[in-house]
Amino acid sequence: MFYREAGQFKTTYEADSAKFPIFQDKVFIWLYLAIGFIAIPLFGSQFFLDAIMIPFLVLALAAVGLNILTGYTGQISLGTGAFMGVGAYACYKLTLAMPDVNIILLIVASGIFSALAGVFFGLPSLRIKGFYLVVTTLAAQFFLEWAFIRFPWLYNYNPSGAIEVPQREAFGVIVTGAAASSEARYLVVLSVVVIMTWFASNILSGRIGRSWMMIRDMDIAAELMGVRPLYAKLSAFAVSSFYCGVAGALMVFIWQGAAEVEIFDYNRSFQVLFMVILGGLGSLLGCFLGAAVIFIFPIVMHHALPPIWETLTPWTMNSSQADLVAAVIIGVMIVAFLILEPHGLARLWAIFKQKLRVWPFPY
Amino acid sequence: MELLNQIFIEPFQTMYALPDLLLQTLWEGFVAGTLYSLIALGFVLIFKASGVFNFAQGIMVVFAALVxxxxxxxxxxxxxxxxxxxxxxxxxxMTVVRVVLKPLVNQPDIILFMATIGLTYILIAGGQLVFGGEPKAMITEELGLPTGSSDWEVGGGIVIFQHIDIAAAVIAVILIAGLAIFFNKTRVGRALRAVADDHQAALSVGISLEYIWMVVWFAAGVVALTAGIMWAAKSDVSFALQVVALKALPVLVLGGFTSIPGAIIGGLIIGLGEKVFELYWGSTILGGGTEAWFAFIIALLFLLYRPEGLFGEKLIERI
Structure with a gap:
């Protein structure tokens, strides 16, 4: 950054291993949080909150979940969509059973159910890895998707087969249902995402997180050094699915307001996987950068590309073609990032910061 | 008791009482299985020669048919x-090998796999952009493929064989035989097997990896085109096919990732299994729609007991 850490001396180990060891970084984090919690709800338009910020935060949380599994533990998963679905349906049943309980508590609690599902489908990971795991997580995806349709109890025998979110309050404010204001819903999502990301970052720098990374880097060596693969892998599956489940519950209750099973199909799994790849495997910042690019870029293209195209060329273009162009560009970006910068946008950001830090000298 | 009856007795009674239904189902399963086999075959070809798990094989089928x-x-x-x-x-x-694979040589397999997922998206969106997203009819008659059907009377009922299905099975057999001859009798085929065995040893005797990879990807493209024509002749050319193509993955698990006979037999097992299961057990006990996951759950169970598949090489690898 344009600031330097010169003159900041650490006198304790705690200070040295702090999350943000540099004073200016701390200031910036508080600044970002202030913008997120105060400025955006005050000045953001309803469209900006509903269509951009809330989905972005929800998907970023799902990406954090997948990144724990794929980026930090090295187990690739294509079942993210289904685990999000488990969270959403669990939350729906919980709030119907206990209408008076604070909905935010239930959203977080529903993650436990998807964590259980994640552990169950993660069991094969003890015997297999790599592509084989892709197949088992796809099994989770297709089986759970089928189960969501086939058991009407899950959506309360609603003839349309969809979940319709009831109106619920948290701390005396309506946060779900049609009557909830955008600001309230945005603040709920933001608080959950910030707290859970903070938790994730602490887990990752702790003993459990380091055992995950050891499994990822070399499983045999990790085992020799006393990491039990059973616990490490299954805990990664549990935590990852927990995050995905909470993201799924938020997606239905706060973002969409009603949900059919299609929003949890395998395209969702791929969308989240792309966020993780593009943002950076093994980086929490990357989850947010990836979610921003994968989610917001197509929206921008959808609105901006047709007019630009029509002024530059004699041909016309409708917005669905613009979506396809955006999809092609995202595909190209995935391949290009894997070739040129496998650590994704997060790494690019780090390089940029380092360049600024030593500027005007090359190193 | 009722459930046990439904699981263990009723299906077999139905099978015995209506042999024509059973035969028809088996035939449909066989036809579906041939197509799964063809898609899985494309995966195996590429995986054997380059160790790349080509997620894009399914969309290559659609893409070939669209073109x-x-x-x-x-x-x-x-x-x-x-x-x-x-x-x-x-x-x-050529493009894939030059642009995607060559720069990624020596990267972990999972990175290459993710690159092929990216490729899948490029092909899906690019294909829709160029050819449009709506389903199209396959040019079956123009290609000289039969379209009629014949009946066969069994036990009081009739079994219907679509001629196109018979043609598909025959063409699949010819294709597989052709590939077997190509692999075993030609110079390039031998080089291919050498690369599949050991990259470095193959390089050291002067085999160009890049050339071999192009040949293999092209062979997978030919298989994809065949599968695409056969599939689309039965329904339509549409992007819905890519979901079905994902079923090639459990087929691979069943048959083993590196075995061509495994891909074929695995495909037939999955094809037959899911049709029979859906008719006799899925639709009565589980309320139908089991075809979506049957193959994957079978693969999941298989992985727990025999991860190398029916015919795969046993990898001794600690996990």
Whole structure:
């Protein structure tokens, strides 16, 4: 950054291993949080909150979940969509059973159910890895998707087969249902995402997180050094699915307001996987950068590309073609990032910061 | 008790009482299985030669069929259109190897796998952009493929065989035989097997990896085109096919990732299994729709007991 850490001396180990060891970084984090919690709800338009910020935060949380599994533990998963679905349906049943309980508590609690599902489908990971795991997580995806349709109890025998979110309050404010204001819903999502990301970052720098990374880097060596693969892998599956489940519950209750099973199909799994790849495997910042690019870029293209195209060329273009162009560009970006910068946008950001830090000298 | 009856007795009673239904189901399963086999075959070819798990194989099937129909729609003769499509697939193979695979040599397998997922998205969106997203009819008659059907009377009922299905099975057999001859009798085929065995040893005796990879991706493209024509002749050319193509993954698990006979037999097992299960157990006990996950759950169970598949090489690898 344009600031330097010169003159900041650490006198304790705690200070040295702090999350943000540099004073200016701390200031910036508080600044970002202030913008997120105060400025955006005050000045953001309803469209900006509903269509951009809330989905972005929800998907970023799902990406954090997948990144724990794929980026930090090295187990690739294509079942993210289904685990999000488990969270959403669990939350729906919980709030119907206990209408008076604070909905935010239930959203977080529903993650436990998807964590259980994640552990169950993660069991094969003890015997297999790599592509084989892709197949088992796809099994989770297709089986759970089928189960969501086939058991009407899950959506309360609603003839349309969809979940319709009831109106619920948290701390005396309506946060779900049609009557909830955008600001309230945005603040709920933001608080959950910030707290859970903070938790994730602490887990990752702790003993459990380091055992995950050891499994990822070399499983045999990790085992020799006393990491039990059973616990490490299954805990990664549990935590990852927990995050995905909470993201799924938020997606239905706060973002969409009603949900059919299609929003949890395998395209969702791929969308989240792309966020993780593009943002950076093994980086929490990357989850947010990836979610921003994968989610917001197509929206921008959808609105901006047709007019630009029509002024530059004699041909016309409708917005669905613009979506396809955006999809092609995202595909190209995935391949290009894997070739040129496998650590994704997060790494690019780090390089940029380092360049600024030593500027005007090359190193 | 009722449930046990439904699981263990009723299905077999139905099978015995209506043999024509059973035969029809088995035939449909066989046909579906041939197509799964063909898609899985494309995966195996590429995986054997380059160790790349090509997620894009399913969409290559759709893409090949789309190009064929699209070129024919421009007024080109059907057989010429097939040649042009083969050219396009060759071009695709060259591009993929040069642009995607070569820079990623020596990267972890999972990175290459993710690159092919990216490729899948490029092909899906690009294909829709160029050819449009709506389903198109396959040019079955123009290609000289039969379209009628014949009946066969069994035990008081009739079993219907679509001629196109018979043709598909025959063509699949010819294709597989052709590939077997190509692999075993030709110079390039031997080089391919050498690369599959050991990359470094193959390099050291002067085999060009890049060339071999292009050949293999092209061969996978040919298999994809065949699968695409057969599939689309039964339904339509549409992007819905890519979901079905994902079923090639459990087929691979069942048959083993590196075994061509495994891909074929695995495909047939999955095809037959899911149709029979859906009819006799799925629709009565579980309320239907089990075809979506049957193959994957079978693969999941298989992985727990025999991770190398039916015919795969046993990898001794600690996990």
């Amino acid at each position: 064929l129909v699209g070129v024919h729609a421009l007024g080109v003769n059907a057989y010429l259109a097939v040649l042009i499509t083969l050219g396009v697939m060759a071009l695709l193979a």
